[in-house]
Amino acid sequence: MSGGVDSAVAAARAREAGHDVTGVHLALSRNPQTFRTGARGCCTLEDSRDARRAADVIGIPFYVWDMAEQFHESVVDDFVAEYAAGRTPNPCLRCNEKIKFSAVLDRAIALGFDAVVTGHHARLGADGLLRRSVDLAKDQSYVLAVLTRAQLDRAMFPLGDSTKEQVRAEAAARGLAVADKPDSHDICFIADGDTRGFLADRLGESPGDIVDGRTGAVLGQHSGAYAYTIGQRKGLDLRVPAPDGRPRYVLSITPKTNTVTVGPREDLAVDTVTATRPIWHGADTPAECDVQLRAHGEVVQAVVALTDGELTAHLRSPARGVAAGQAIVAYRPDPAGDIVLGSATITAGAASFPEAATSPGAASPSGVSPSGASASAVGSLPAAGSSADAATSSAGAATSSAGTATSSAGAAVASAPGVAGPVR
Amino acid sequence: MTMVYLDHAATTPMLPEALDAYVAAAREIGNPSSLHAAGRGARRLVEESRERIAAVLGARPSEVVFTSGGTESDNLATKGIHYARRDADPRRNRVVASAVEHHAVLDSVDWLGAHESADISWLPVDATGRVDPASLADLLAEHGDTISVISVQWANNEVGTVQPIAELATLATRAGIPFHTDAVQAVGQIPVDFAASGAAALTVTGHKLGGPVGVGALLLGRDVPTTPLLHGGGQERDVRSGTLDTPGVVAFAVAVEAAIKTQLENAARVSALRDGLVARVCAAVPDAIVNGDPAHRLPGNAHFSFPGCEGDALLLLLDAQGIACSTGSACSAGVAQPSHVLLAMGADDDRARSSLRFTLGHTSTSADVDALLAALPGAVERARRATAWKSPRS
Numbered sequence: 061m062s063g064g065v066d067s068a069v070a071a072a073r074a075r076e077a078g079h080d081v082t083g084v085h086l087a088l089s090r091n092p093q094t095f096r097t098g099a100r101g102c103c104t105l106e107d108s109r110d111a112r113r114a115a116d117v118i119g120i121p122f123y124v125w126d127m128a129e130q131f132h133e134s135v136v137d138d139f140v141a142e143y144a145a146g147r148t149p150n151p152c153l154r155c156n157e158k159i160k161f162s163a164v165l166d167r168a169i170a171l172g173f174d175a176v177v178t179g180h181h182a183r184l185g186a187d188g189l190l191r192r193s194v195d196l197a198k199d200q201s202y203v204l205a206v207l208t209r210a211q212l213d214r215a216m217f218p219l220g221d222s223t224k225e226q227v228r229a230e231a232a233a234r235g236l237a238v239a240d241k242p243d244s245h246d247i248c249f250i251a252d253g254d255t256r257g258f259l260a261d262r263l264g265e266s267p268g269d270i271v272d273g274r275t276g277a278v279l280g281q282h283s284g285a286y287a288y289t290i291g292q293r294k295g296l297d298l299r300v301p302a303p304d305g306r307p308r309y310v311l312s313i314t315p316k317t318n319t320v321t322v323g324p325r326e327d328l329a330v331d332t333v334t335a336t337r338p339i340w341h342g343a344d345t346p347a348e349c350d351v352q353l354r355a356h357g358e359v360v361q362a363v364v365a366l367t368d369g370e371l372t373a374h375l376r377s378p379a380r381g382v383a384a385g386q387a388i389v390a391y392r393p394d395p396a397g398d399i400v401l402g403s404a405t406i407t408a409g410a411a412s413f414p415e416a417a418t419s420p421g422a423a424s425p426s427g428v429s430p431s432g433a434s435a436s437a438v439g440s441l442p443a444a445g446s447s448a449d450a451a452t453s454s455a456g457a458a459t460s461s462a463g464t465a466t467s468s469a470g471a472a473v474a475s476a477p478g479v480a481g482p483v484r
Numbered sequence: 485m486t487m488v489y490l491d492h493a494a495t496t497p498m499l500p501e502a503l504d505a506y507v508a509a510a511r512e513i514g515n516p517s518s519l520h521a522a523g524r525g526a527r528r529l530v531e532e533s534r535e536r537i538a539a540v541l542g543a544r545p546s547e548v549v550f551t552s553g554g555t556e557s558d559n560l561a562t563k564g565i566h567y568a569r570r571d572a573d574p575r576r577n578r579v580v581a582s583a584v585e586h587h588a589v590l591d592s593v594d595w596l597g598a599h600e601s602a603d604i605s606w607l608p609v610d611a612t613g614r615v616d617p618a619s620l621a622d623l624l625a626e627h628g629d630t631i632s633v634i635s636v637q638w639a640n641n642e643v644g645t646v647q648p649i650a651e652l653a654t655l656a657t658r659a660g661i662p663f664h665t666d667a668v669q670a671v672g673q674i675p676v677d678f679a680a681s682g683a684a685a686l687t688v689t690g691h692k693l694g695g696p697v698g699v700g701a702l703l704l705g706r707d708v709p710t711t712p713l714l715h716g717g718g719q720e721r722d723v724r725s726g727t728l729d730t731p732g733v734v735a736f737a738v739a740v741e742a743a744i745k746t747q748l749e750n751a752a753r754v755s756a757l758r759d760g761l762v763a764r765v766c767a768a769v770p771d772a773i774v775n776g777d778p779a780h781r782l783p784g785n786a787h788f789s790f791p792g793c794e795g796d797a798l799l800l801l802l803d804a805q806g807i808a809c810s811t812g813s814a815c816s817a818g819v820a821q822p823s824h825v826l827l828a829m830g831a832d833d834d835r836a837r838s839s840l841r842f843t844l845g846h847t848s849t850s851a852d853v854d855a856l857l858a859a860l861p862g863a864v865e866r867a868r869r870a871t872a873w874k875s876p877r878s
């Protein structure tokens with residue numbers, strides 16, 4: 061239980077469903093602040109007190125589990141290392157994979173619990189299929205798609221059938237004071253929201269060139285390539301304006317040469333995405349499906365194939381702002397909620413659609429290629445999705461944190477005092 | 485689910501007579517500082533309570549300073565005596581305390597170091613948690629003329645070890661230094677006599693001996709210089725301000741009196757239960773380690789380390805079966821820290837984190853011990869498996 065409204069309502073629902081529920085708040089920060097500053101973060105003592113109070117109201121035991129060390133190792137250090145390697149990590153996804161559904165789940169199972177309940181907005185029903193939330197704007201299936209079958213079998217997401225608005229109304233009706241607590245939007249371990257400053261503190265200044273992806277000309281300097289993310293437009297601070305006066309975007313980051321390559325928006329487009337460490341729940345591939353390439357990002361149709369532990373997606377229409385380190389999540393459209401087929405970590409995106417190009421030079425690596433500086437033009441592609449998608453100014457994915465409530469199933473066990481499991 | 489309460493050192497249920505006295509006094513009106521009849525009535529209740537407490541604790545009534553409890557008394561004794569003695573003689577800028585004090589003393593002393601530039605000497609303890617009087621003698625030989633105050637608890641709240649208070653107080657008194665002892669865990673459990681102990685100041689609180697929470701006292705020798713921490717009406721000897729809590733004080737006095745009157749028989753009964761508990765735990769969990777001093781020990785205290793377990797996990801598992809106990813250590817941000825007491829006794833981090841405290845009291849029965857023994861072996865086994873989560877998986 062993070063101290064937010066989602067995990068509080070999830071815990072209340074799990075209890076109401078007859079489970080024997082224990083609330084767990086994860087202490088993730090080595091030096092937690094006493095109070096939240098603004099709406100950011102989720103790891104202050106105030107949040108811990110809010111969570112405890114919610115557990116009181118629901119009427120369940122409550123404990124704080126110290127996961128600071130594991131969180132630091134698996135999430136924070138990984139976050140920094142990924143940026144240092146020119147990739148764009150998603151820490152929420154990593155936290156689900158390594159903390160909530162690994163360290164917490166393992167400990168809970170060992171202690172005799174049956175499952176971990178969280179306040180994530182996603183559906184996981186009796187069919188065992190992970191689906192998008194009914195609230196598409198709040199859907200978090202993207203950051204849960206990394207879970208294996210075994211992890212999903214021990215997971216419960218009681219909020220998937222509700223909108224955020226309904227969850228808030230229910231919290232108010234249940235007398236939970238967190239009902240109108242603002243959502244947390246940012247990376248929970250960067251309390252002031254300054255990702256660039258956070259990385260600079262840890263990685264130091266490392267000046268390098270910003271080069272034009274078409275001409276190779278040096279357009280400016282950066283003080284650390286980790287501060288950039290694919291598709292970023294703002295904050296490039298280029299001395300030389302583009303000849304056509306149009307904005308330029310980060311096309312690729314090359315840690316080896318410490319260069320940031322920029323170019324016009326159309327050069328961001330890719331239509332082939334390769335990814336590693338796949339988790340696949342679907343049937344045989346190649347499979348026709350929808351893919352999503354970052355949190356709250358656009359969805360495009362694709363053909364996905366798995367070969368030799370690699371996932372390759374051929375996009376039916378090009379996508380922009382595809383960054384290595386982010387997840388590609390494959391969905392099968394379904395009237396009862398799009399079904400997660402699988403996911404993998406993006407390693408590269410490439411453009412291979414000369415027929416779509418109006419300018420010469422095509423089939424060139426783009427986006428996340430290690431040799432992005434040589435990317436050549438692929439002009440006038442039909443824009444996919446909305447136009448704002450690639451213009452993110454801050455690095456990293458939008459994150460929202462879901463708290464954790466641990467539950468042990470079975471009211472039957474609960475009604476047998478003095479016997480059976482340790483937790484009744 | 486019936487609750488098995490094995491956490492009397494945290495707080496113990498109010499004695500029925502103390503509760504009755506509280507309710508009766510709470511029906512009355514009157515501020516004991518008021519001059520009218522109602523005020524005089526309240527004053528009388530307070531002064532009678534003061535006399536009753538003094539009588540059973542070997543103090544004069546004028547030495548009883550009512551406070552809001554143990555924490556306030558500890559703060560007043562350590563900071564108040566330090567300020568007064570240092571202000572009278574700036575060379576007296578050193579505070580001495582044992583390394584196993586309750587946080588109410590520990591953090592007060594730390595604070596004097598951090599904010600008042602006091603020098604601090606921590607008295608070490610042996611593996612059972614006892615202070616060696618010789619180490620105080622050495623310290624006095626070296627620093628005797630610069631020490632403002634010495635504070636050593638009468639008995640430890642975590643591991644139950646009882647300190648050689650008379651010897652320590654004698655050494656301090658001979659050196660002309662006020663000696664404070666936090667006797668919160670001792671009063672009502674073992675014999676405590678303020679005058680006979682030789683201490684200059686002694687902390688006692690209501691809720692550890694059958695009285696209400698939020699009321700206690702500092703027994704303070706009349707000639708011990710003490711700077712007040714709470715300023716105001718000066719109600720208590722000008723060293724402590726605040727309207728006296730008449731019903732609290734009355735119930736506190738009833739509880740102190742009752743606890744001390746029944747101390748011997750209660751201690752015999754509770755220590756027999758405790759000895760049975762320890763023997764059975766050691767039989768059920770053969771590698772359990774008993775912490776603390778086997779002889780100089782509070783009658784209700786049983787303290788163990790369970791190798792390979794996290795105390796936290798054990799607590800959760802026992803709590804789920806209706807058994808209340810404690811890891812004994814303070815929380816920081818809700819997260820248990822390894823106990824400074826066990827670390828001072830030479831335990832390593834793992835042993836400190838694997839510890840669990842069971843404390844028996846006036847309501848404890850053999851059925852409580854039976855219930856614990858029914859639950860503990862399984863909980864230990866589970867908790868051991870749960871420690872595996874710590875090893876990171878790839």
Ligand SMILES: Cc1ncc(COP(=O)(O)O)c(C=O)c1O
Binds near residue numbers: 493554586637668
């Ligand atoms: C040894 C000791 N000193 C002081 C205190 C604090 O007393 P109180 O809770 O009355 O503030 C306690 C109790 O927690 C204690 O065990």
